[in-house]
Amino acid sequence: MAEEALIVIDLQNDFCPGGALAVEDGDAIVPIVNRMIEATPHVILTQDWHPGGHSSFASRHEGKAPFETIEMDYGMQTLWPDHCVQGTRGAAFHPDLDWTRAEILLRKGFRPAIDSYSAFFENDRATPTGLGGYLRERGIRKLTLVGLATDFCVAYSALDAVKLGFSVTVALEACRAIDLGGSLAAMTDEMKSAGVVLA
Numbered sequence: 001m002a003e004e005a006l007i008v009i010d011l012q013n014d015f016c017p018g019g020a021l022a023v024e025d026g027d028a029i030v031p032i033v034n035r036m037i038e039a040t041p042h043v044i045l046t047q048d049w050h051p052g053g054h055s056s057f058a059s060r061h062e063g064k065a066p067f068e069t070i071e072m073d074y075g076m077q078t079l080w081p082d083h084c085v086q087g088t089r090g091a092a093f094h095p096d097l098d099w100t101r102a103e104i105l106l107r108k109g110f111r112p113a114i115d116s117y118s119a120f121f122e123n124d125r126a127t128p129t130g131l132g133g134y135l136r137e138r139g140i141r142k143l144t145l146v147g148l149a150t151d152f153c154v155a156y157s158a159l160d161a162v163k164l165g166f167s168v169t170v171a172l173e174a175c176r177a178i179d180l181g182g183s184l185a186a187m188t189d190e191m192k193s194a195g196v197v198l199a
């Protein structure tokens with residue numbers, strides 16, 4: 001029997017109200033996610049985990065402001081406020097997130113020169129994080145994704161998971177979006193056409 005897992009994406013202080021890259025109502029999903037954690041056999045958490053001065057931070061680029069885009073070696077990259085810096089309170093999980101049952105904690109975005117929205121491939125769309133192989137080896141085939149933010153890390157992870165052959169559901173009631181220049185509608189359409197189940 002194919003095993004099933006819940007993947008909780010980036011439910012960290014910096015993406016919650018008061019955080020450096022706060023997603024509106026980001027903390028409202030915590031109780032829903034906790035209930036889903038209780039009800040799922042396998043739980044996986046991801047953690048956005050940037051070194052200080054990461055290349056995705058606008059502060060690293062002279063004359064650039066957060067939410068502008070720049071051309072990197074690997075393509076266009078949105079610039080962000082400094083967020084989820086390794087070891088800081090902002091990078092920690094939301095204090096009410098019940099992560100006791102998590103079987104693995106996947107960190108991403110730790111390479112200084114490359115960002116990683118997806119839990120499977122970094123933003124060059126080529127460097128694997130290892131999560132695909134981990135799930136495959138464990139016989140996990142069915143994934144439910146929840147967390148922050150719907151239109152960035154959740155969506156990129158869902159699209160990559162489908163490409164890797166997983167059966168993927170995104171539980172929208174347990175996600176919140178950044179919605180930058182129509183990104184929520186665009187990524188929702190992409191997920192639908194790729195075969196992600198939006199629940």
Ligand code: VGL
Pocket residue numbers: 010015048080117148149150151152153154
């Ligand atoms: C995220 C922007 C930058 C996310 C992470 O978790 O959606 N978005 N880093």
Ligand code: ZN
Pocket residue numbers: 048050056080083084109
């Ligand atoms: Zn980030």
